[in-house]
Amino acid sequence: MNAFTIKDLCLWYGSMQALKSISMNIEANSITSLIGPSGCGKSTFLKTLNRMNDLVEGVQITGSVLYSDKDIYAPEVDVNMLRKRIGMVFQKPTPFAMSVYDNVAYGPRTHGVKSRAELDIIVQDAMLRAAVWDELKDRLKKPALALSGGQQQRLCIARALAVDPEVLLMDEPTSALDPISTSKVEELITSLKQSFTILIVTHNMQQAVRVSDSTAFFLLGQMIEHGPAERVFSYPRDKRTEDYITGRFG
Amino acid sequence: MNTRFKETAVKAVLLSFALAAVASVALITVFLVSSGLPAIGKIGLLEFIIGKRWASTAKDPGFGILPFILSSLYAATCSILIGSPIGLLCALYLSKAASKRTRAVISTLVDLLSGIPSVVFGLVGMMVLVPGIKQLFNLSDGSSLLSAIIVLSIMVLPTIVKVSTTALDAVPREYEDSSLALGASQVQTWLGVSIPAARNGIAASLVLGAGRAIGEAMAVMMVSGNAANMPSLFQSVRFLTTAVASEMSYSSGLQRQALFSIALVLYVFIMIMNMALSWLVKRSAS
Known part of the structure; x- marks a missing residue:
């Protein structure tokens, strides 16, 4: 089943075209990695899926992005509800300057959950799923900014899970982390696959091989190749993909 | 060499x-x-x-400055209470909601407001505010603590707006994006993430504003009637600053020395505020 169906997606920042006629399907409950050299448009592409690009001044988007067969750029779409369903984790951990608990509870509170008992359950559940509960359950009242980078990033994943999304978009979620934290986050991502559709932008080929089911290679705003991760890395069909994954450029 | x-x-x-x-x-x-x-x-x-009695030139002189201290604190506190919501919301608009053009125009006007000499504030207050308050509240004289508070509320605005805007501008974009990505609206994000993240800078703007309010002399002297009463909203009052300014030119002896003492008290207040300010700035840096 397809989660996203993308057709002829083009995006301009002012007069600079960042995405060129991208068409691809993204399967539900799978992990799709987006790879490519810096500035190839993969992060921009990721942000079109929860409409974070709307906030950039002078952005222009054509083509269509269907999520669950509905056009997410249709005028009647409630962008905030869309972003609740399609969560995002950023490159740099971005815990808010509040307690661990309040960070995770921020989303549900925003969406109107007030009862403390209900919040307690949501927070614990999200932190369990993000594999930070055991480490942090005794530090719920502590400021989140005092945590280590790896803990902060997993807390941010817990925060994203707390609004009960269907999709997780991850923009280089481990690039600011040390190897041990990285492997913890990778384990976490793999374990989340059953319940979520995950897209992950990464510069780390090994990571793409390790965690993803399918891989899409981006270059200069175009999507060059998309297929099962194993196949793309072992038998790339396009010369440019091969050059990139064998480290000849980028 | x-x-x-x-x-x-x-x-x-x-x-x-x-x-x-x-x-x-x-x-x-x-x-x-x-x-x-x-x-x-x-x-x-x-x-x-x-001491509540200030009668520096009487036969039986009194040198109690409690009325001045309280009037100054009263006016500074109230002007910050009035000025802070206006200034903060203005800063929020400028930093987050306004287009570049609108922001440029409003910022320029706010800068202009901060450049207006305090005697002009006093003049306008005397011509507009004092008669207005007299009529509105049916007083025998509109020169009052209330007039001074209103003038000060306007005078502290540029400080609050400018410093708070800077603090809100400095909130990392990723924080706000993270909130938006959770499905929060822009307004929810500003109130729930941007303002808390900028809270130390905002607090600093209020302390700076209060310092300005306590230190102001000319404008408040012109609208407050300058009588050494205990503070009361609709009565004429005198402040620490205006107590010094109004008597210095003809003072002598103990009276003159007492005016220096008032200035010392004022100085201590400003020092306390500066210490609070540098503590806030240090805290926001860490």
Whole structure:
């Protein structure tokens, strides 16, 4: 089943075209990695899926992005509800300057959950799923900014899970982390696959091989190749993909 | 002459200029303390600080400055209470909601407001505010604490707006994006993430504003009637600053010394605020 169906997606920042006629399907409950050299448009592409690009001044988007067969750029779409369903984790951990608990509870509170008992359950559940509960359950009242980078990033994943999304978009979620934290986050991502559709932008080929089911290679705003991760890395069909994954450029 | 000697010489010259500012502060402090203490000694600290009667030229003189202290605190607090929501919301609009053009226009006007001499505020207050308050509340005279509070509320706005805007601008974009990505609306994000993240800078803007309000003399003197009453909203009052300014020119003896003591008290208040400010700034940096 397809989660996203993308057709002829083009995006301009002012007069600079960042995405060129991208068409691809993204399967539900799978992990799709987006790879490519810096500035190839993969992060921009990721942000079109929860409409974070709307906030950039002078952005222009054509083509269509269907999520669950509905056009997410249709005028009647409630962008905030869309972003609740399609969560995002950023490159740099971005815990808010509040307690661990309040960070995770921020989303549900925003969406109107007030009862403390209900919040307690949501927070614990999200932190369990993000594999930070055991480490942090005794530090719920502590400021989140005092945590280590790896803990902060997993807390941010817990925060994203707390609004009960269907999709997780991850923009280089481990690039600011040390190897041990990285492997913890990778384990976490793999374990989340059953319940979520995950897209992950990464510069780390090994990571793409390790965690993803399918891989899409981006270059200069175009999507060059998309297929099962194993196949793309072992038998790339396009010369440019091969050059990139064998480290000849980028 | 070798290069190293030149470098040292230039540094020494720069240092001496930097010390000019330090020397001024030191000089003012020494001057205020040495000329402010004798009267406090003669009157008695308690009598001076909590005495309610100020009659510096009477046959049986009274030198209690509690009315001035309370009036100053009252006016500064109220003007911050009125000015902070207006200033903060203005800053929020400028930093987050306004287009570049609108922001440029409004910022320029706010800058202009901060550049208006305080005597002009006083004049406008005298011509517009004082008669207005007199009519509105059916008073015999509109020169009152209320007039001073309103004038000060406007005078502290530029400080609050500018410093708060800077603090809100400095909130990392990723914080706000993270909130939006959770499905929060822009307004929810500003209130739930941007303002809390900028809270130390915002608090600093309020302290700076309060400092400005306490230190203001000319504008409040022109609209407050300058009678040494205990503070009451619709009555004429005198402040620490205006107490010094209004009597200095004809003062003599103990009266003159007491005016220096008032200036010392004012100075202590400003020092406390500056300490609070640098504490806030240090905290927001960490």
